[in-house]
Amino acid sequence: MLTNDSHKSVPESVLKEDQQVQEPSSGRGRRHGTSRIEPFDRWFRYPAGFASDYASLLLHQLQLPAGGLVVDPFTGSGVTGTAARRAGHSFFGVEAHPLIAELAALKLRCFSGDPIELLVTARELTQQARATVHVDLGGEADLTLRSFDPETLALLVSLRDLIRAEHEHEWHKYLKWALLATLRDVASVRVGWPYQRPGAQRQPTFSDPGSRFLQRVAWMVDDIGDVEKNESASLECRVKQGDSGVAENWSDVGIGSAHGCVTSPPYLNNFDYADATRLELYFWGDVTSWSQMCSEVRSDMLTATTQQSSVGAALDARKSLQKYGEVGDQIGELADQLQKERGNRARGKEYDRVLPDYFVAIYRILENLAHALAPGAPAVFLVGDSAPYGVYVDTPGIMAKLGTQLGFVLEKDVILRHRGQRWKGNATRHNVQLAERFVLLRRE
Ligand SMILES: C[S@@+](CC[C@H](N)C(=O)[O-])C[C@H]1O[C@@H](n2cnc3c(N)ncnc32)[C@H](O)[C@@H]1O
Structure with missing residues (x-):
């Protein structure tokens, strides 16, 4: 209450x-x-x-x-x-x-296709990735380089490149997502929601990216199989x-x-x-x-964030609010209060610009x-x-x-x-x- x-x-x-x-x-x-x-x-x-x-x-x-x-x-x-x-x-x-x-x-x-084929392909690719002797990490983003120990990253990158190379296959996107979801499982830095913090070390939740990847593919196979078994597939x-x-x-x-x-x-x-x-x-x-x-x-x-806000969009949104009557006035007053609060701070955030823009977008979405x-x-x-x-x-x-x-x-x-x-x-x-x-x- x-x-x-x-x-x-x-x-x-x-x-x-x-x-x-x-x-x-x-x-x-x-x-x-x-x-x-x-x-x-x-x-x-x-x-x-x-x-x-x-x-x-x-x-x-x-x-x-x-x-x-x-x-x-x-x-x-x-x-x-x-x-x-x-x-x-x-x-x-x-x-x-x-x-x-x-x-x-x-x-x-x-x-x-037959979902089991996914698992078979995933096993083959994991074996190939494990057998790869040299993996070039030179082109990886700084965040990627800092988030994993080198051995883990080499296997992840090797698997990624094998999956990416076969992008025309039906299984491609499933294996892509099994691998993307593995990243946070095997990272050696804090990668919880909402922010990835490559400066903060942690013990990886799972040590072997290959077997975690295969576990994830196995879940997909089970979930897809269950849908295929009942009428919802159609x-x-x-x-x-x-x-x-x-x-x-x-x-x-x-x-x-x-x-x-x-x-x-x-x-x-x-x-x-x-x-x-x-x-x-x-x-x-x-x-x-x-x-x-x-x-x-x-x-x-x-x-919905101050990083997305802009002066121009906020001004346009303030104009649109006028069409919403009393609730438009309420949003406008809140934005004014937020602008005042921002002014009271040395480096205040632009919540006053976010608010009108956010609610104008919500209005359009509700309309649709x-x-x-x-x-x-x-x-x-x-x-x-x-x-x-x-x-x-x-x-x-x-x-x-x-x-x-x-x-x-x-x-x-x-x-x-x-x-x-x-x-x-x-x-x-x-x-x-x-x-x-x-x-x-x-x-x-
Ligand atoms: C709370 S999440 C919804 C999560 C969802 N229930 C799920 O199953 O994962 C809100 C989502 O809205 C999306 N979003 C934000 N603005 C949007 C817009 N204008 N049109 C469509 N999606 C939008 C975001 O990208 C985000 O994924």
Whole structure:
């Protein structure tokens, strides 16, 4: 239950503890992010908002029609998608991060061959990689060089080059992802989420990259095999890489044809999804510089971090806010407070520029979602609030207000868990009790 006065803008009537809605941590190997053990989630651990067993629970509670279409405008690694397929639904998702969109699409595609072939190929390539005598590490990125001991890195690079060389094969992307997910398992520096810290040494969780890679391929084979065995293999599941705020990216979904949405947008907490995957991006060679990461990986993402913000975009967004009436004024006032707080600090961060841009993007995305959903269809958002420089931003509440302008009705807004406890007692941080909330909007 919220107690802090600064939460007053949240509609009290919908803020009640609700036994029907459970915490996203299902108790099966996770508190936050994708699960280490759930099928498909275990392919790569991504900061996800929820794991697929939780998404399954939600989809079950929403009582969507059998075979109905589930959508997710922030698809990430495809947790909602795999849960939807398991429950017998079709799926359409949009994801801005190119590498992560590739992963989601891979999980949701139909594997046309015998999945065991994957394991056979992986074993052959691992043997070849182990037999390689000289591996040239000269062209590797600094982050890659600093993250592994030389012997481990030589085997990783050797495997990568063998996989990359066979990019026209069906198995190529599976083996690529098994290898990318192995990186954090065998690194000898701190590579946990959200930041990779090549300066901080640690004992690798697994010592042999070859056997860990094969273990990961074996999981994939099991997970793909399970889908092939049941009817869900024939369901249509698609992932579009791009910005879900752009209407054309939804052109595969007919107006009013989707039956439900389960999603988790980026929170306003300065978490950078591009930077968080720097290790994988640099290792595979998708990006070689920070500027390339900004231009190629971040370009379709909504602005949720100060690093993405700009004066011009913030000014444009402030103009758009004028169209949103009272809630636009509320966002504008929060941005003014944040600007004041920034001015009080020697090197204050530009949260005041992030905020308008973020909510204008959310508005566009909700607009596209409203077009896609059938009348009466539910849309669940798992989203946290935030308090940069102590200014409380009720992100879930503001999202709900924006939604009501676009033909949604707010049906439920419940606290799932309190968060931000690690800043407790830190005088430079906010002292507001933050929460992750479950917001259920319904299409009128
Ligand atoms: C909390 S994560 C969602 C994780 C997801 N539930 C999963 O299964 O992994 C939010 C995602 O939104 C993506 N994103 C940010 N802006 C976007 C946009 N404008 N369009 C589509 N995706 C976006 C981010 O790249 C990130 O992967």
